[in-house]
Amino acid sequence: MTMQSPFTPSTSGTPACSDHLPVRAGLGLKPQHFTEILATCPDLGFFEIHAENYLVAGGPFHHALRRIRDHYPLSIHGVGLSIGADGPLDVAHLDRLAALLDRYQPQSFSEHLAWSTHGGLFFNDLLPLPYELSTLNRVCDHIDQTQEHLQRRILLENPATYLEFAASTLDEATFITEIIRRTGCGLLLDVNNAYISGVNHHRDPQAYIAALPLAAVEEIHLAGFAEDLDAAGAPLLIDTHGAPIAATVWELYAFTLDRLGPTPTLIERDNNIPSLAVLIAEARYAEELIRQSQRDQTEVAA
Amino acid sequence: MSNNTLTSTTLSAAALALALGSALALSTAPAVGAEMEKCFGVALKGKNDCAAGPGTTCAGTSKVDDQSNSWKHVPKGSCEKTASSTSPTGFGQLMAFTAKKKS
Amino acid sequence: MNDQALFAAALLDPDAPCPDGLTTWNGSDPARRFAVYRNNVIVSLIDALADTFPVTLELVGEAFFRAMAGIFVRRTPPRSTLLVDYGSGLPTFIERFEPAHPVPYLADVARLEMLRVRAFHAADADPLTLDQIAQALTDPERLPALRVTPHPSLGILSSRYAVVALWAAHQGLGALSDVDPYCPETALVVRAGLEVQVIALPPGGDTLITGFATGLTLGEAAAQATASHEDFDLTAHLTRLLRFGALSSLSLPTEIC
Structure with missing residues (x-):
């Protein structure tokens, strides 16, 4: 099979319409931190926003983001495109995303391997997909369409899931590998999601990560989870982004950096949002691990 | 063009010039008397100046919603402080309500 | 109905059975795991309404507001991925919602709160x-x-x-x-x-x-x-x-x- 996408990762130079995120840690941008960020300009690698929260006409969100964008690289993370939906993509939504990307010129745009809309309704959650051929074809078509519409390479994020489908014929890593091979999109590796899905489906998260096409990873996400139990009393982890990053996820992150080398890393916190200082401390720790992986690589090279 | 009598009625240029001219002067003056502010015209801002509304999420939740269909709640918030004899129903009255089930 | 249609319908209807074709590694009942998705959808949308209508919530208390909002969410899920406008139908819903009638001004307070969110994000x-x-x-x-x-x-x-x-x-x-x-x-x-x-x-x-x-x-x-x-x-x-x-x-x- 040949790669048909015009968005095949290039081996020379950088993509035409974007720079890369710096190889540092960044934070999810939250309105409650706007004032402090603008007043103190904390030393962070980048900020990330949810695209849908900025698809509004004007007001304080755009006012703050314009000023923050002047000082920091930006990642725009979509949560509503519903790339896994069995219906067609919402072209009006793609148009709105294109306008937002044009306005803020982010270094990265990412979406999820999931669906969140059906029959004109929006569920505000990332819903799971069966990993089989017809789903693969549909997801690849939607990613091709998105990359063409937005005129850029997108990153696709691996999901946290609570269920599996009897219809699945491929494992998740194989499914993602095939998407990336066919569409030329990049991978946003959510290490917390990898850990959660590993626990929830009783699989080894390290083996999962090792099986992914790591050369395509351009960004890592880290977040916290909550613990629950399934009907048999087995652990069921919920991807809440509402707690500090767990020690086990930090370990898996270090394992990932070992394989991957230094990679831009986002600290995600969307619930129980603490003070900016608490999140900056997590970002500092991530940067310490990034530096460590840099040193390790240098030693190996020497 | 035929307008109805209401909309074709217009205030005179002289009256408008007086009102708009006065407004121009007054709007730049320091805020009017405290008593007037107390009644009308004072601008109020929300707590923490936050009126942003909701954001999207790409995360799940550990909060659990009781998805029962039976309705058992009564208003038990700050509205109780405004309860008055003019209140048509009064508070604390038990209301029975069952959400219609989807057929 | 296709698989996503069945999954979607079951998300919004607490009485609907868990969709077919779902599996778990340990053979445990998938309904418990499906409930996580169901809960994520309903709770995140109730949270969205609570963010837009904080005074409406305070007036009737959290338990009443969340239960009322839960009924609204199941009847009127968002039709847009832009949640800032979600809830514009809540004031009219409140007006017709019998248990809220002891607080006759509740719907208008909700209307005022919706106007504030609209103004916040307006051009x-x-x-x-x-x-x-x-x-x-x-x-x-x-x-x-x-x-x-x-x-x-x-x-x-x-x-x-x-x-x-x-x-x-x-x-x-x-x-x-x-x-x-x-x-x-x-x-x-x-x-x-x-x-x-x-x-x-x-x-x-x-x-x-x-x-x-x-x-x-x-x-x-x-x-x-x-x-x-x-x-x-x-x-x-x-x-x-x-x-x-x-x-x-x-x-x-x-x-x-």
């Missing part, structure tokens, strides 16, 4: 400048025919209840027990700069602003507002609108100036 526009007004005053004969454009963020709510006082009491401005909720009030909501402002308008203010918004001339809107209430004070109303940046342009629509 930016410069308010009328003093120079523009001074310029208009140099040719008084043209004043009656001027069109006045309200600021894009402007919203107005005429209520049979004391919506502004009720809302203000929840911002720490005045004691709620001192508010007579049955005193009618008109609220003006506007965001000329970065902060949404809520202003109580004296009688006639809604007529004046609605006149501007519906394309009446300055002369026509002022005449209607004057006729609407015997104490209508045009100077005071215009002063207030200018002070809060509630107007964004004056123009002669048909002539080239």
